[in-house]
Structures are given as structure tokens and as C-alpha cells.
Amino acid sequence: MNTVDINKRTWGVAEGTPKVVGYLKEWIKLRFGDRINWEDGPVMTQSCLYSMTPDKDYIIDFLGGEFNEDVVVDCGFSGHGFKMAPVVGWMLVELAIGGAAAAVQRDEEFKHFKVGRFEGNPGGNVKTF
Template sequence: MVIESTLFYWKIKDGYELDFTIGSGFPSFASYDHPYIYGTPALEFPDLIKVAVHGGQECDPDTRTWGAAAPVNEGTAMLMRYLKEWIKSTFGDRIDWDEGPVMSQSCLYSMTPDGDFVIDFLGGEFNEDVVIAGGFSGHGFKMAPVVGRMLVDLALGGKAAAALWEEELKHFKVRRFEGNPRGNVIGFEDQVRISSRL
């Protein structure tokens, strides 16, 4: 499934710009609440931080709006109020949340039913000659370095390389949907619990 999401960029107030940079150690972050909020440091645009809601509305990629993913209605207005309150409670007066986002962008997510990637050999007549990766469900960019490394290893090393990544790959097999159309079902609570053990 393909969904269209809207990313929001918020102005960092004067004097706090360096606090929200990678150089200062400010991380990409996610709040596994409902709604699921995530963001990145001031990287793409100077003095702006990305804070958005993970999700959106199903769309046809050929007829996408290239604008806000949802029309302004009571639901989106309520979501914006929630997002402003979250920014205020998380970052205080260091982000200009009151005026709202200064910029937004449309973004497409290729979603798998479980929100996890597909990284596997194509199989069939191609066996290990073709490696596939997709369905990054809106969060693949954060994993690009390790996914890229896995794909190179698999493409060059075939099954021998797959043995090196066996534990990671079993979670991303395309066949996980056979007999279970929802795939890897895991709740946000489980993700938080797993993260706390790392």
C-alpha cells in the first residue's frame, strides 16, 4: 500500500539553533505514542527541525496531490493542536510551536502490512541471483547505511553472505506474509521494551 504523509518543519528560536544539530549530539527521535511522532535534527534546512506524525492517507502515487496529505478539517486541525502541544512539552520555548510549522512537504511511504522492510532473495527461477529490498514504510532512510551494507553483501556473496545476516534477515523475508497476511505483528510497547535492552 502507498500512503501520502505530510512532513512539518518548525523554526528553532534564536539562540538555540546549535542545540538541534547533529554536531551537538541531537538525535533523530521517535515517540511511540498515539499518534506516533518522529523527527530529525536541523539538517535539511538551516534553523528548522523536522517534527511530524508517522502515517497518512492511502493514495495512488500517480495522482498524488504533492501538497498537504489531508485536507484541513477538524481531524487535521486537532492533530496539529496535538503536535504543537507535544513540541511545547518536549522542547519548551526553544522551538516556535505557537505559529505552527513554517514549511511542509508531501512524502510517500511504501507500506508493508506490518511496517517492516522486505529484504530477501527474489527466489523462484532467479534463486539467489536477484536481491530485493523495499516496503520501507516511512522509516527506511534511518536504516540506509546498514541496509545498503546488507544488500551489497547479499548481491556479492549470495547464500554465504546471507548466513552472516541470518538473524537480521529472518525478520525481513518476503515469505513472512504467506499464511499470515499481517506479517510481523509487534506493538509499540514491544519496540520500547526491546530498545531499552540495547
């Protein structure tokens, strides 16, 4: 995993982008025929950052610190979290509405996603395959 200094990163087109755009163009042409004009290419391309925790698992927890249990956060979805939206939404509602009581009640279900899992263990959740 690479760590990026946000102040030093480039925002240019990533290597391989023209190839990917070519594949996308073929896919669109197959599905939409001549209804899409790609002669001028895409309107724009934008590079992005991948947000990922060291163990590649999400963070769903109270923010803590000065906000204590008033703010619930979810992050580290690295582009694939959309498929988890229903269950993550449920978890966020449980924490936001139920507060600390819900967190304690659901501790076994939620412990895998707590930000505290990195304290004394920078790798986070152990993976065995």
C-alpha cells in the same frame, strides 16, 4: 492501512497541504530570513504514496522467482528508511556479494526482513509492546 489502486488514485494536492506549506514557510523564514522569496509560494507540490508492509518492517531479501538469488531487493521503508541506510546498505552488500551462503550464514539476523514471513501469516512480524 489503506490499499491504493495506482490506476485510480488522484495526484492532486492533499488535504492539509496549505497548512503544512505555511509551517514550512515560517521555518524557512526563521532560518534564512529574507534570502528566500516565498511571495509566490512553492514552485510545486507533489503528493506521494507511502510504501509500507503490513507489519511496517522492511523487506530485505532475494527477489526469488525466475531471478532466484540473482537479485536482492529492499523495500517498504515508508519514508523513514533513510535513517537505517548504513545498516541496510551493509545487509544488501552481504546478500549481493555473499549470495545464498551469506543468507544462510546470517539467517538469524536477516530472517526478520525476509519476504517469506508473510506466507501463511499475512500480518508478518508479531509486535508486542
